[in-house]
Each structure stands twice: as C-alpha cells, then as structure tokens.
Amino acid sequence: MDERALHRLIGTIIDPERLADDCAVIPCGDLLAVASTDMLHETTDFPAGMTDWQVGWMAVAVTLSDIASMGATPGEVLLAVGLDRPERLFDIMEGARDCCAAFGAEIVGGDLDAHRELTIVSTGLGTVAPEHLVRRRGVRPNDVIAVTGPLGEAQAALAGYDRHRKELLEPQPRVAEGEVLGRAGVSAMMDISDGLALSLHDLLAVNDRGFAVETARLPLPAGVPEDEARELALYGGGDFELLFSAPPAIFPIPGVEAHIIGKVIPERVVLADGKPLERRGYLHEWSG
Template sequence: MDERGLHRLIGTIIAPERLEDDCAIIPCGDLLMVASTDMLHETTDFPAGMTDWQIGWMAVAVTLSDIASTGAAPGQILLAVGLDRPERIAGIMVGARDCCTAFGAELVGGDLDSHRELTLVSTGLGLVAPEHLVQRRGAKPGDIIAVTGPLGEAEAALIGYDHHRKELLEPQPRIREGQALGRAGASAMMDISDGLAVSLYDLLAVNDCGFSVDTARLPLPAGVPEDEGRELALYGGGDFELLFTAPPALLPVPGVTAHVIGEVIPDPVVLADGRPLERRGYLHEWKA
C-alpha cells in the first residue's frame, strides 16, 4: 500500500476534504492560515554526500514549497530534530535558518531528541487572503496546465548528472511565484515534488475533469538526452516547481516563468500525448 491509500483510510477518521491539499487551511481573522508538516529521514530522503547545512535547508524547503502551492506568504517554521550525533546540530540549524531567511520565513523553535536515524520534522505556517488562496480543487475544462520550471533535474542528479546536484541538494521553493499566481487567479495549484505524473493523478482525485499533457512541451533537464530527460520529467521526484491550471488568458503573469504543457479536459483521465499516463513517481510504500 502507498501513502495515497492510507490517506483514504485516514479520511474515514477525519474529514476527507482536510486531506485534499498539502496544507491545512485555518480561518485566522480576515485571512487564512495555512499549515504544513513534513517528515524526512536520512536513509530515504537525504542523498549521500549532503552536508548537514544542506539537510537543514532541505527540511525547511519542503515545507515552504507546500506553503507556496497555496499562494500564501510564509511566516513561521518549527523544526523538530531526532538527532543521531550531537555534532551535527549546528550545521542543520544554520541551514534551516538560512533557508527561512532566503524566503521570508522565521525559524522560531522546535524540538530535539536522540534518535538512531537522523529524522527531521518541519512545520510551517503562512497567511493568505481568502480571495488569493489556491487549492488543488478548482481546475476547469479549457484551462491550461503549466509548470514553473524544468522537470526531472533532481532525479537526473541522482542517476549521475552531477551538474544538477544543486537542484537536488538545495531546492528552491517557488514562494514568489506561488503568491503571484494566487493574486492573478490560478484555478488550481500544487507542489510537484513527488513527480509530474503522480501530481496529475492527485489533481484528478479532487477535480471533476481530466488532464492532458503534450510531452513535447515538457521543460526537460539540461544536458540529458531527450528521451531520458522526458522520462525523468514525467516520473522523477524531488523537483520543487509548482504545477498549476489557469484560464488561458491569465498568462503571462509578471514574475512567473510558466511552461504550458497541456490542457484540462472534460473526461476524468490523465493523458500524455493522447494515451493514458502511467501513475508512477515518488511514493512512500509499505509492503505486506
């Protein structure tokens, strides 16, 4: 079973609509607060060769990317560290602080414990005006499908294209782009860190329409053979771009690099070049 299957089980315990987005959405005066939590483990989430500074940076970046996908401005970050060796904490915390500073957030506290495997849990809060909130639900037939940058770069680094190591180890959440798209009126949006194909199926699960992409329009990782790059762009995880839908007339949006890769269609299917797209990407799985 993968994590999406477990989400369905959790949806029988808490309101299932609470599970539709990467962030919880909470009324906060005249604004909405968005909140997200992410857990990272060294053996599954931190590629070999990462510095402690990069580990701290990544732990914050994954949560900021969730906040970006709602169109919110980031606020506070809490970081809990299950620490395997005490000499690592300074590098981790400096990396976390530097990522917060780079994207307008503040590291305000957390928790510390001893653990056999380095484990980090980051929690982030952001604020957004209700009229600028973007969720996964909201796509409409006729909307364009677009992404904010190249796809497949992180996965390319994992398989040996070392010129993409920075994209893998020091991801850049698209905070500014998310806010601009929210203000402009994007109809649906999500972070794409689990891969394009899986993300399109996540959108399919909460919208009454389908998604058709043209693989010739995918922005591919530089320096990778085209066919291999297209496979990485479809199925590779670890990219921190935003996937969004919008009325065609919305583009261009100032400050946003948008690559249109397809369109929203009436039929509830996910297609690539007119054929069903395999649901494959980065998924946490449990074996029976």
C-alpha cells in the same frame, strides 16, 4: 500499500476534505492561515553526499514549497530534530535558518530528541487572503495546465548528471511564484515534489475533469538525452516546481517563468500525447 492509500484510511477518521491539499487551512481573522508538516529521514529523504547544512536547508524547503502551492506567504517554521549525533545540530540549524531567511520565514521553536537515524519534522505556517487562496480542487473547463520550471533535474542528479546536484541538494521552493500565481487567479495548484505524473493523478482525484499533456512541451533537464530527460520529467521526484491550472488569458504572467504543458479535458483521465499516463512517481510504500 502506499501513502496515498493510507491517506484514504485517515479520511475515514477525519474529514477527507482536510486531506485534499498541500496544507491545512485555518481561519485567522481577516486572513487564512495555512499549515504543513513534513517528516524526513536520513536513509529515505537525504541523498548521499549532502552536508548537514544542506539537510537543514532541505528540511525547511519542503515545507515552504507546500505553503507556496497554496498561494500563501510563509511566516513561521518549527523544527523537531531527532538527532543521531549532537555535533551535527549546529550546521543543520544554520541551513534551516538560511533557507528561512532566503524565503521570508523565521524559525520560532521546535523540539530536540535522540534518534538512531537522523529524522527532522518541519512545520510551517503561512497566511493568505481568502480571495488569493489556491487549492488543488478548482480546475475549470478551458483551463490550460502549466508548470513553473524545468522538471526532472533532481532525478537527473541521482542518475549521475552532476550539473544538477544543486537542484537536488539545495531545492528552491517557488514561494514568490506561488504568491504571484494566487493573485493572478490560477484555478488549482500543487507542488510536484513526487513527480509530474503522480501529481497530475493527485489533481485528478479531487477534480471532475482530466488532463491532456504534450510531452514535447515539457521543460526538460539540460544536458540529458531527450528520451531519458522526458522520462525524468514525467516521473522523477525531488522537484520543487508548481503545477497549476489557469485560464489562458492570464498568460504571460509577469514575474513567473511558466510553461504551458497541456490542457484540461472533460474526461476524468490523465493523458500524455493522447495515451493514458501511468500513475507513477515517488511514493512511500509498505510491503505486506
């Protein structure tokens, strides 16, 4: 069983519409508040060789990326740190603070506990005008599919291409790009931290149309042989780019490096170069 199957189980207990996006959406006066929570563990989420400063940075970056995917402006972050060794806390908190400062957020509280394995839960809050909110559901006929930047760089670093270590260890959430895309009128959006192929299937699950991608148009990680780079771009996790659908007329989008990689199609299927694209990427799984 994987985490998507467990999401469906949760959807039998609470409104499944609440699970359809990267963030929860909450009325907040004339605006909408968005909220996201991410849990990260040392053994599964923090690559070997990370400094504690980078651990703190990443813990915040994953949550800000979710907020960006809604077209929202980040505001407050809370951190719950399950700490294995107390001497690690200062550098972790400095990294978290610096990531917040870089993207316009602020740490306002959290919790601290003792754990055998370092575990960090980051909760982020943001706001967005209702007319600029972007959800995963909303794909329209004649839309194109686009991404904000190179894909597969984090996975390339894990495969030994050290020129991409910074993309792996200090990911950059596309906060400014998400806000611009929301105002520009994109129809659907999500972040692709679990890989492009899996993200396209996630979009498919909540829309009544499908997607046809041309792999020759994928922005690939530099310095990697083309066939391997294409595989990493399709299936590699750890990227913090945005995947979105939009009417062709809004391109080019000032302030956003956007790469059109395909188009929306009537059939509810995900195709790459005309063939079904495997639903594969980064998934937490449980055996048994």
